[in-house]
Amino acid sequence: MGSVAPLVKENKTSGSVKPIVDLTRSDMERVNALILSKAGSDVEMIPEVANHLISSGGKRLRPMLTLATAALFGYRGEHHIRLATSVEFMHTATLLHDDVVDESDLRRGKSSARMIWGNQASVLVGDFLLGQAFRMMVETGSMEALSVLSDAAAVIAEGEVLQLSVSKKMETTEDDYIAVIRGKTAELFAAAAEVGPIIAGATAADRKALRDYGMALGIAFQLVDDVLDYGGDSADLGKNVGDDFREGKVTLPIILAYQRGNDDEKAFWRNAIEGGENDDAALEKARFLLEKHAALADSVDRALSYGEAARAALSGLPRSDGRHALEEVIDFCIARIN
Known part of the structure; x- marks a missing residue:
């Protein structure tokens, strides 16, 4: 079969989270303090499980989006x-639940909570974090914000079930798959x-612009993750490279390679x-076929196209x-592929 060529074509995109980190630094310090406070409980296992994932890294991009916008x-x-x-609690809860569904051993480069405390504890602590999230939403007194985030919780669950x-199922289409990641990943970004x-x-128009930005960003983010599963680094990816393949997940690169393949x-x-x-x-053969049919590059x-859609959504806002x-x-988000 020969050696596998580089997984994707050279990508000139660059970018940094430093501007948003700098912009939200003081507010994120308060968010981090509130995260630790609200993850606490008299039930000893709850903070143990929650803090295992909360303290394991992650850039906390989603809460920074809320602060920045x-x-x-x-x-x-x-x-x-x-x-x-x-x-952030909604995101953490979905990670805890996802690792149970996917039977994942690693999360952010460490043993997943389910590997240490078991599936039951992971699911129930995820439920606790969702409960705490909704308590805080109610405390803001904003029914509109509560409506958006509660709708998101339902859509995320639908996306997981759709997945x-x-x-x-190898007959999954590209449209099917985009519907999955629109729900399970992009909805929370939006x-x-x-x-x-x-x-x-803000005005309804500005709200829609930022929602459209988040949705397109989230889809782009997940598509890059899908590519990284076939050639990323475990430490950067937060799980074992090839996990999607071993778990039988039909992602966009596989859909494209399958459609273009011979019998x-x-x-x-x-x-x-x-x-x-x-x-x-x-896995080695899969990577060879993905490269052969330009499935990773495509x-x-x-x-990149969804990234441009996210950028276009911001175009009406003042510089x-x-x-x-x-x-x-x-x-x-896209430059992670380099």
Whole structure:
């Protein structure tokens, strides 16, 4: 079969989270303090499980989006701190639940909570964090923000169930898959970016612009993750490279390679994804076929297109440090592939 060529074509995109980190630094210190406070409980296992994941790293991009978009419209109150913390708790809860569903061993480069405390504890602590998130949403007194985030919670769950329904099915289409990641990943990005302008009293048009930005950013983010599963670094990815393949997840690169493959190649994909024949040799062949059919490169192109859609959503906003920070986030999310 020969050696596997570089996984994707050279990507000139660059970007940094530094502008948004700098913009939200003082508020994020308050968010981090509230995270630790609200993860506490008299039930000893709850903070143990929660803090295992909360303290394990992650850039906390989603809560930073809430803080940055509130600042974009001059918000000076306190409620953005609770909403940003709610967003992070929703994200953490979904990670705990996802690791159980996916039977993942690693999360952010460490043993997943389910590997240490078991599936039951992981699910229940995730439920606790969701409960705390909704408590904080109610404390803000903003029914609009509560509506957006509660809708997001339902859509995320729908996206997870939809993913289960298409898992291990090689007839999954690109549209099917985009629907999955729109729900399970991008919806929280969209909600995080929308509740900032809501709490700041922005116009409906500005709210929609930031929601559209978050949605496109979230899809781009997930598509890059899909590519990284076949050639990223475990430490950067936060899980074992090849986990999606071994778990039988049908992601966009596989969909493209399957559609473009000959009969023998399609049989390989069915055996690997649907039949569970996914050892290291199969992973190497999968990577070869993904490269042969430009499936990784084209998935990156899709991510770039969604990145441009996110940038276009910001085009009607006045130029400012806040808008620049949000634009840099787009480039950063895609540049992870380099």
